[in-house]
Amino acid sequence: MLGALAKKLFGSANDRRLKSYAPRIQAINALEKELEGLSDEALRARTEAFKAEIAAGKSLDDVLEPAFATVREGAKRVLGQRHFDVQLIGGMVLHEGSIAEMRTGEGKTLVATLAVYLNALAGKGVHVVTVNDYLASRDAAWMGRIYRFLGLSVGTIVHGMDDAQRREAYACDITYGTNNEYGFDYLRDNMKYDFGQMVQRGHAFAIVDEVDSILVDEARTPLIISGPLDDRSELYQAVDKIIPLLTPEHYDLDEKQRAVSLSEAGTERIEELLREHELLKSEDLYDAQNATLVHHMNQALRAHKLFTRDKDYIVRNGEVVIIDEFTGRMMPGRRYSEGLHQALEAKESVKIQPENQTLASITFQNYFRLYSKLAGMTGTAATEADEFAEIYNLDVVEIPTNRPVSRLDEDDEVYRTVSEKYAAIIQDIEAASAKGQPSLVGTTSIEKSELLAAELRKAGFKQIDFADPKALGPLFEAARAARPAKTFAVLNARFHEQEAFIVAQAGVPGAITIATNMAGRGTDIQLGGNADMRIGFELEGMEEGEARAAREAAIREEVAAFKARALEAGGLYVIGTERHESRRIDNQLRGRSGRQGDPGRSKFFLSLQDDLMRIFGSDRMDGMLTKLGLQEGEAIVHPWINKAIEKAQSKVEARNFDIRKNILKYDNVMNDQRKVVFEQRREFMGEASVRETIDEMRESVVEDVVARHIPADAYPEQWDTEGLDKEVRRLLNLDLPVVDWAKEEGIADEEMRERLLDAANAAYAARIEKNTSDVMTYVEKQVLLQSLDQLWREHIVTLEHLRQVIGWRGLAQRDPLNEYKSEAFQLFEALIARLREAVTAQLMRVEVVYQRPPEPKLPEMAAHHADPVTGEDEMAAGGSTGLGSPGAAAGGAAMAVGYVPPAQRDPNDPSTWGKVGRNEDCPCGSGKKYKHCHGALA
Template sequence: MFGGFAKAIFGSSNDRYVRSLRKIVDKINALEPEIQAMSDEELKGQTARFRERYEAGETLDALLPEAFATVREASVRVLGMRHFDVQLIGGIALHRGEIAEMRTGEGKTLVATLPTYLNAIPGNGVHVVTVNDYLARRDADWMGQVYRFLGMSVGVIVPNLSDVQRRDAYHSDITYATNNELGFDYLRDNMKYDRAQMVQRPFNYAIVDEVDSILIDEARTPLIISGPTDDKSELYKSVDAIVRNMVPEDYEVDEKQKSVVLTEDGTEKMERLLEEAGLLVGANLYDFENTQVVHHVNQALKANVIFKADVDYLIYEGKVCIIDEFTGRMLEGRRWSDGLHQAVEAKEGVTIEPENQTLASITFQNYFRMYPKLSGMTGTAATEAPEFYDIYKMNVVTIPTNVPVQRLDEDDEFYKNQADKFAAITTAVKEKQELGQPVLVGTVSIEKSTALSKYFTAEGIKHNVLNAKYHEQEAHIVAQAGRIGAVTIATNMAGRGTDIQLGGNLEFRMADEHADLTHGTPEYDAKAAEIRAEIAEEKQRVLAAGGLFVLGTERHESRRIDNQLRGRSGRQGDPGLSRFYLSLDDDLLRIFGPQTMFARLMNKNLADGEAIVSPWISKAIETAQKKVEARNYDIRKQVVEYDDVMNDQRKVIYEQRADIMDAETVGDVVVDMRSETVNGIVGEACPPNSYPEQWDVPLLKERLQQVFGLTPPIDDWVQEEAVDPEMLVERVLALATAQVDEKTAQLPPETYVQVEKSILLQSLDHHWKEHLAMLDALRQVVHLRAYAQKKPIDEYKHEAFQMFERMLGAIREDVTRTLAFAQFNWSPPPEPVLPDFVTTHIDPLTGDDDTADIDAATGNIMSRLAPMQGDRPEMPANVTQAVMTGEEPISRNAPCPCGSGRKYKHCHGAL
C-alpha cells in the first residue's frame, strides 16, 4: 500500500530516472544557439576537435552534450529532422548501455544517431544491428548522410560481399549490419587460415534495433555453419511409413513440451513393425544397437503427431518451409536440426535433403555478450526486462512519448467457442468498415488467418490477407492498411518494417498506380502532389472515424507480441482502438489457462453468441501469459547455460587458432606436442612406479609404430638394469626429433613453418568439428541423468570438460603423427581447402534465404576451389561484362543468366 502511495507521489523508479536525464537534455538545449551559429565547415570540424579532446583524456560522458547538440544540428541541416527532447533522453540511455523502450513511431532510427556518433569518436568502430538487410541498407544510406556530413565513414554489411568489401565496412567508423551477418562473419573468421583474411576487428560497441526480436526471439536458436553428411533418406521414408500405422492409443502427447512418447503397448507394436521391416537389431527397441532407429522413430512421431502443416510449416515450391511462431513468416532456407526436418519431409512426401554436420556455431547471447558495451531499442521490452538483465546485464528504460497516446485499449471479450467468436468479430468488422474506420485483424497462425478469411469472404467483407503465403505483397498490403474502410488480416505484426499510415502511403500508391512514371520528372511530381492531397483528405476522414482499429483474434503466448500488435494503432498522437476476442478453443486457454474455472464460468452461464467482458478475466489471462513467458525464459536460459560450456571451449580453440596464425614460428608448440605425445604413449604402456616385467612392451612397440613409424630396440632397452620410464621417454623422443629434423632439412625454413601452421590449423579444425558433434549427442541424452538424482547441467559440464581434454590429446597426437609420416618435396605446401559450407541466414522481413555459399569461407580461399565440371551454356556478353565490372551483382540463389536452368551458384557462379 505504502509503495503504491509513494509511487503516486514520486513516480516509479523509471520516471525518476528519466527525470534525472532531463538535466543533461537541458545542457544540450542550452548549447543549441551556439551550434546553430556555426557554419557548415565549422560544424564538420567538430569531429576532429572531439577526437583531439578524447585523446587528451576527456571522457565520452563529458563530450556528450556537445556531441549530441552537434548531431542534432547536422540532422536538421542534412535531413530536415530535429531530435525531440524525448529522443535525446533515449540517446543518453543507449549511450549508457541500456535498452530504450520507445513506442512505435517515435523515431528510434533517428535516436540511434546520437550515441552512434558519440561512441564512434574514439575510432574503434560502432555496430548498428538491424533485423534485416533492407533496413541495414536503408539506415546506412539515410542516417549515413548525417555521419558523412560530420566527417565519419559509414559501412554496411549485406550478403554476397567480398572479403575486401567486408573488411572495409568493418573498419569504417560506423557499420550497419544484420545480427546474422555479424555472427556468421565471426564464425567464418575463426575458420580461416591466415590472419590477413579475417574481416572483423575487436568488438567495441553495438546498438541493437528491435532488440527484443534479435536478443530474445532470434536467440532461441544458434547460428550454425554446417556441412552435409551421408544421405539416409530411405531410412526416413521407411520409419515414416511404420509410424503412420500407430494410433492415438499407442502414444502420449504433451502439447506444452511439444513432445510425444510411445506407451508400453505402443513400444511393443513398434518393435514388431520394425522387426518385420528389418530395421531392428534383436528384439528390444531400446538396445544400444538400435539407438539410431529409436532416434528416427521419435522424430517421425513428432513430425506426424505434433507438427502440423500451415501452422508449424508449409509446403512452398516443393520444400518444407518453417513458419516462425512469432512473426508468422516463412523461414525459407532454415531447417530444423537433429533429423526433424527430414522426418517432416518424409511425412509430406517431398525431396529429403541430407542432414548437416555442425562445423561452427554460436548463440546470439554469447555473440553479443562479447561487446564491451551493448545497448538496444524497441517498442516492447518492459515485459522481458528480467531476462535482459539476467542474460545481458542491460536495464530497460521506458522513454515517454513526444505526444500523449490517445489509443483506447478495451477489455477482452470472451466467447464459448470459436464459431461465436468469429461471428462477433465479423459483426464488429462490418460495423467499422461501414463507418470507414480501417481494421487490422491480428491472428496467431496461418491456419487461423485462412479460416477467418473464408469467414469474411462468405460474409461479403472485402479484405487483404497478410501471412507467410503472401509475403511478396507484404509491404504493399501493410502500407495501405490505414486507408478508409480497409480490412487487413495479419498473421503477426511484429517487426513488419513498414508503417501503417492513416489515409495511405504516398510512396507505395505511386509504385502501385503509376509505376510507369519516373521519380523526379514533372509528370511524377504532379501526380504525387495530387495523390498527396487525396491522402491528406482521406486521413482526416479516418481520424474522424476513430483511427486504426486493432482487433486481436486471440492472445499470444507473450504479452510483448500482443503489445506489438496494439502499438500499430494510435501512433504519434493519432486516435485508435484495440480489442481482443477470445474463446475457450484458443490455444493459450486450452493448453495453459485455468481450464476448469473458465469452463464452469462460461459453459454454464453463457448463452450462444453471448460474451463476457471482465477486467478480472483479462487479468487471469495475463497471469497465464506470464507463466508461459517464465517457462519460455527458462528454456532460453537453459540454452544459454549449455552454450556457456561450449563457449568457454570455443574461446580457447579460437584463441589458439589466432595465436598460431600470429606466431612467426610454431616450432616450440610442435616440439611440446611431440614431447607430450611420447610421454602419453610411454605412460600408457609403462605406468609410473611399476616394474619392467609389468610393462606392456607389445603395446609400446605398436603405438610407436602407429604414431612415429619407429621400431626402436625396446626389448634391448628393457633388459638394461637401470632403465625406467623417463629414460624410455628420452630415447624415444631423441629418435622422433632426429626423424623430424631430417625431414625439416628438406625444405626452406619459411616453407616448413607454413607446413607446420597448416597442419596445426587443419588438425585443430577437424577435431573441433568432431567435438561439436559429440557435444550435440551428449546434450541429447544428458537429461536422463536426472533419473539418477544428478543435475544434468553439472553432468554436462563434467563430461564436456573430459571430452575437451581428450580432444586436446588427440590433436597433439594427430599433429605429431602427420609430421612424422609426411613426405616433403620442393613444391609449396597446398592451401587447406574448406568444404562447401551451409549457412543459415534468413531475412526476417521476407523470410528469404539470403545465404550465399561465397559467405562460407573467404573469397580468397574459396576462389582456389576447383571450378564446377560439366557443360554449361555460354554467358551472354553483356551479362559477363556487367558481372565482371560489378555493375550488376547476381544473387547466388538466383537462376543463372546463361539460361541453363540451374542456380547461379551451381553454374557460372560456381566457386
C-alpha cells in the first residue's frame, strides 16, 4: 500500500531515471539548427575533433550531447530519418551499459547508432551483436551508411569468412556479427600460437540486439568446438572385457526407465577387476582422477545391459548401425554420443571409430561478461529483469513509446479441447480476412504451426511458396480488389532474406502470416506493407529512369491505399494459439501490433489440453466445466483467467531461471579455470622467451619427485630409491647413480634434491649449447603451448564426466556443487603438475633438426551450438557432443549425424555429402550456400 502511494507521489525508479535525461535531450535539440547549417565535410570533421578531445583527456560523457546531435544530423542526411527524443533516451541508456526496452516499431536499429558512434570514438572497437547473419549484414549495410558518412569504418562478421577477413572486420571502428561468430572467434583465438594469428582485438563495448533471446533463451546451450579424439580403442576394449564378469547382483537395472547403475557390491567388484587390469589410478573408483574411467564404465554397462543387438542396433559390414525405436528403420551415419557408440563397437568386436572431443567451450553468459561494458535492446526484457541484474549486472529501462499505444489486448478465450480451439481460430482468421484485416498468428512450435497450416488448407486457404517472394502476387491482387485473398504464409528459420520480405508484407489487407517465434525477425510489420522492400524486390535489375520512377511512385501510392484500408479494418490482428511458458514470448508476439500509435488488437486462444494449462491442474477445471454445462465450441472469457495464467507463467519463469542459474554455477567453476589458462597462455605467447618458466618447472619437478619418494624425516633405508631412479629416467632422461647416492653416509633428502637439480640443469644447459639458444627458445615456447593445450582439452573432458556423476554425492547429504568445486580444484592442481612434468620430460629429450619446424597447426575442428527450442545444431555439421542433436534414441542417448569432410564429397552424388550445415557452401559446386541451393529442397 505504502509502495503504491510512494509510486504515485514520486514516480517509479524507471520514471525518475527517464526524467534525469531531460536536460541532455534539451541540449541535443538546441544543437540541431547549428548542425543543419554545416556542410557534409564540416559535419564529418566533427568525428576527428571528438577523437582528439577524448585523446586529450575528455570522457565520452563529456562529448555525449554534441556526438548524439552529430549522429542525428547524419541520419537525416543519409537515411532521411530523424531520431525521436525517446530514441535519444534509448541511446543514453545503451551508452550507460543498460538494457533499453523499446516496443516493436520504435526503431531500435536506429537507436543503437547513437551509442555505437559515441563509444567508437574511443578507438577500442564496438561490437553490435545480432541473432543471424542476415541481420548482421543488413544492419551493417543500412546503418553503416551513417557511420561511413561520419568518417568511421564498419566491418561485418558472418559464417564462412577466413581469418584474414575476420581480422580486417574486427580492426574496424564498428563490427557487426552474430553471437555465435563472436563466441567461436574468442575460443579459436585462444587456441592460436601467435598473436598475429588472432582476429579479435579485445572486448571493450558490445550492444546485443534482441538481448533477451541471446542472453536468456540461447544461454541454455554452450558454444562448443570439437575435434577428433586420440584413438582410445584399447581402453574401450579393456573396459568391455570387465562387464561380462559382473552378475545381476552387481548392478540395478530399470528397463522401464532405460537406466542401469552399479550397486554397492558392483562398485567393489569393479574396483577389484580394474586393479587386476591396472586401469585404476587410485584406491577409490570415484576419486576425481578416475572420472573418465567411471564414464567409460557406465557407458559399457549400458551397452551390455540396455542395448540389444538386432533390436536397438544391427551390425552390418563391420559397423554398428542404430535402429530407430519408432520406425524400426536403420539410421546409417548416425552415432550415439558420449562414447556410447564406441562401447557398442567394443561389445560387438568391430572396428572402434574415434569419438570427438570438446576442444573448447563457453556459455554466452561467460562470453558476454568478458566485455568491459555491455548493453542490450529488445521489445521485451522487464519480465527477465531479475536475471539480467543478477547474471549480467544489467538494469532494464523501459523507454516510453513515441506515440501512445492504441492496441486493444482482449481477454483470453479458453476452450475445453484443442480441436474446439483450432475451429475458433480458423473462424476468427476467416472473419478478419473477409474485412481486410491482416492477421499474424503465433504458435509455440514449428510442429503446431504446421498443424494450423493443415487446418487452414482444409478450410480452403492456399499456402504461399516460402522460397519465392513473387508468390505474394495473389495477395496483392486480392487487396487491390478488396476481396479475401484466401492465402497464408508460414514462417520458418530457413530463408532469412525471403522471410524479412514476407514479414514486411504481413500488414497488407487480408494477409495471414503464421510464425513460431517473432523475436529476432528484424523487420517491422507495417500496415499496408513495406514500400521500400517491395521496390527492392519487384524492381530488382530495372535501370534508373522515368519508367522506374513511375513504377516506384505507383508502388508507394498502392501501399498508402493498402494502409488506409488496413487501418479502417482495425490494424494488425495478433492471434496467439497458445500461451508460452514465458510471458516475454507472448509480449513479443503482441508487440508486433500497434506500431507507432497504429490501431490493432490481440487475443490468445487456449484449451485445457495445452501444455501450460495441463501442467497447472486443468483436470479439475475440465470436470467442473462439464458439470456447469459448458457446451462444445463455447469458450470461457474472464480477466481472472488471464491473471491466473500469468501467475502460472511467472512460476515457470522463476523455475527456468533457477535451472539456468544452477547450470551457470557449475560453468563458473570451469570458467574461472578457463580464464586462468587463457591468460597464462597469452602471457607465454607475449614473452620473448619462456626459459625462466621452463627452469622453474624443472626445479618443481625435481622437488615433487624427491618429495614423493623420500618421506620427510625418514631414514635412507626407508627411501624408495628404485622408484626415484625410475622417475628420474622418465622425467629427466638422466642415468644417475641414485641408488648408490642413497647408500652414502649422512646424505639427506635436501642434498639428494640439489644433486638431481644440478645434474638436470647441467644436462639442459648442454642441450641448449648443442642446439643454440635461439632455436631452443623457439622450441620451448611451442612445447609449452602445445602441452598446455593438450592437457586443457583432456581436463575439459574430465570435468564434463565429473559433472555427470557428481549429483550422486547428494545421496550422502553432501552438496554436489561444493563437491564439484573441490574436485575440480584438485583436478586443476593435477593439471598444473602434469604440465610441469610433460614439458620437462619433452624438453629433456628434444632433438632439434636444423631447419625451422613448420608452424603448429590447429587441430581439425567443428563448431556446434544447439538451438534451445528445436535442438538442431545451428552450426555446420557433425555432432561431437550430442548436445541438442536432432532426436534422441533409446535410453535418452543423444545422436549426432555423421559428418563427411568436403574433400570426400562428390558434387554429382548427393548420397556422399552426409550432413551439410545450412551455412556451408553447397557441395554441388554452385557457389551458393547450401540453404539457398540443395538445402532449399530439403
